[in-house]
Amino acid sequence: MKVLVATDAWHPQVNGVVRTLTSLAQSARSLGVSIEFLSPQGFPSVPLPTDPGLRVALPGRREVARRIEAAAPDAIHIATEGPIGFAARSYCMRNKLPFTTSYMTKFPEYISARLSIPESWTYALLRRFHSTATVTMVSTPSLMTELTQRGFINLGLWTRGVDTEAFNPQHSIDLGLPRPIFLNVGRIAVEKNLEAFLSLDLPGSKVVIGEGPLEGELRKKFPDAKFLGLLENPALASHVAAADAFVFPSKTDTFGIVQLEALASGVPIAAFPVAGPSDVVGTNPIGVLSDDLRAACLGALHVSRDACRAFALTRSWDKSAMQFIGHIKKVVIGKARKPRVA
Numbered sequence: 175m176k177v178l179v180a181t182d183a184w185h186p187q188v189n190g191v192v193r194t195l196t197s198l199a200q201s202a203r204s205l206g207v208s209i210e211f212l213s214p215q216g217f218p219s220v221p222l223p224t225d226p227g228l229r230v231a232l233p234g235r236r237e238v239a240r241r242i243e244a245a246a247p248d249a250i251h252i253a254t255e256g257p258i259g260f261a262a263r264s265y266c267m268r269n270k271l272p273f274t275t276s277y278m279t280k281f282p283e284y285i286s287a288r289l290s291i292p293e294s295w296t297y298a299l300l301r302r303f304h305s306t307a308t309v310t311m312v313s314t315p316s317l318m319t320e321l322t323q324r325g326f327i328n329l330g331l332w333t334r335g336v337d338t339e340a341f342n343p344q345h346s347i348d349l350g351l352p353r354p355i356f357l358n359v360g361r362i363a364v365e366k367n368l369e370a371f372l373s374l375d376l377p378g379s380k381v382v383i384g385e386g387p388l389e390g391e392l393r394k395k396f397p398d399a400k401f402l403g404l405l406e407n408p409a410l411a412s413h414v415a416a417a418d419a420f421v422f423p424s425k426t427d428t429f430g431i432v433q434l435e436a437l438a439s440g441v442p443i444a445a446f447p448v449a450g451p452s453d454v455v456g457t458n459p460i461g462v463l464s465d466d467l468r469a470a471c472l473g474a475l476h477v478s479r480d481a482c483r484a485f486a487l488t489r490s491w492d493k494s495a496m497q498f499i500g501h502i503k504k505v506v507i508g509k510a511r512k513p514r515v516a
Contacts, residue, residue: 176208177502178247182231182256184213188384188404189361190431191278194334194494195253201335201495207502210245212238212262224288225363225387233261249502253278255303267306272505275307276332277321283426284365301325309501313429314453330501335491336434340407343440343483346415351400354378354475357417357441359410359432360424362386362401370423372396374468380421383413415439419474422451423467430454437461438486442477444470460485 179198183191199209214231222228238261242250250266250273252259259275266273282296304310304326311332312318318329349355356376360366363386372380372392380399382392393401405413414420420436422445433443433454443461445451455461460482462473 175206175248175499175502175506176210176245177202177249177251178210178212178242178245179251179253180212180258180262181253182214182258183254184211184215187228188406190334190427190429191254193431194278197335197337197491198495198498201491202499204492205495205499207495207499210247212241212245212258214258217258227385227387230256231258233258235261235264238262239265248507249274249505250507251276251498251502252307255279255281255300260303263303263306271507272308274309274311274501274505275304276311277304277317277326278313278428280426280428287364287426297324304328308505311498311501314449316449316453317428320449332497332501333489333494334429334431334434335489335494336431336438336486337491338438338487341411341414341435341438341486343415343479345408345412345439347412349379349381349413349416351379351381352377354418355381355416356419356421356444356471357381357383357414357436358421358423359383359414359435362389362392364388365424365426367423367425368392369395370467371421372399374471376468376471378418381413381417383410411435411439414441417441419444419471420461421445421467421471424450434486434489437482440479440483442474442479442482444474446470458485 181195202209217231217233219229219231222230242265252262252273252275282293285291285296286293309328309330311330313334355378358371362384383402383405385404414436420441420443422430422433422443425446425448427450430450437460443455445463447463451463455463462470464470
């Protein structure tokens with residue numbers, strides 16, 4: 175079976191959506207499913223006004239149609255609600271083709287934080303976008319409950335996984351910093367709520383890995399924190415494994431794959447008790463969730479690193495891919511309805 179995934183987020187971006195889709199393709203291949211991508215590559219693009227480091231593709235309707243028809247997929251999945259996602263959705267609607275979608279980013283909260291646009295406006299747009307999908311896949315039960323309460327329909331669970339070979343306690347290195355080491359990995363942007371972490375009175379060292387529009391401002395405001403920039407594996411995995419606690423201050427992430435990567439490295443989580451961390455940590459002895467983030471950070475230092483690793487070993491990308499494929503099978507396109515090769 176061949177699946178075409180339409181996505182606005184793609185390499186060289188480094189984020190949870192890109193990592194999820196890349197890992198999905200790798201695991202699906204071993205399950206007999208080929209995944210191709212309708213991505214921003216080859217389309218003109220412009221920088222995002224509120225985050226110039228990110229670019230938004232400007233896909234042409236004819237070119238989107240040509241790429242879909244050339245791929246001749248057995249099923250179509252729309253991963254993001256950007257210009258490519260909307261173009262792929264329009265194509266499916268015009269040709270009366272079934273498709274699935276996924277809700278991977280809390281755009282209403284992100285947009286509201288950056289542009290002061292009411293969340294209700296964006297939720298109304300997203301509700302309409304996803305309403306015509308056979309299944310809208312979400313990453314956690316709490317997100318499914320939240321979206322149901324907001325009027326979204328046809329929701330299905332698609333959890334996330336982690337590469338436990340790449341992220342492993344054995345990859346730890348000596349960072350040469352005072353301990354304990356409190357680490358955060360992610361985009362340095364307003365929606366990640368990094369200031370809530372960096373402003374804490376904590377012993378040892380605070381380390382941030384990533385880049386983004388707030389990096390310069392936060393570097394000046396918190397000179398004692400160590401900003402290491404963007405790291406990729408194997409350097410990323412070795413730095414994660416070197417930490418004593420992984421601090422996840424975001425209140426808007428739908429999941430946060432970096433949490434699983436930390437756990438696979440034997441590093442406990444410290445976070446607010448919100449969707450994302452609550453779904454990952456829950457009542458498992460692998461981290462501390464508290465409205466008092468400082469207390470969560472200090473409490474995480476006493477969590478068993480072996481328990482964190484053991485938990486992560488049960489969260490494979492293969493299981494995630496099987497969930498995805500189970501939903502995709504509901505929208506397999508019949509031969510008579512399959513897009514014609516241009």
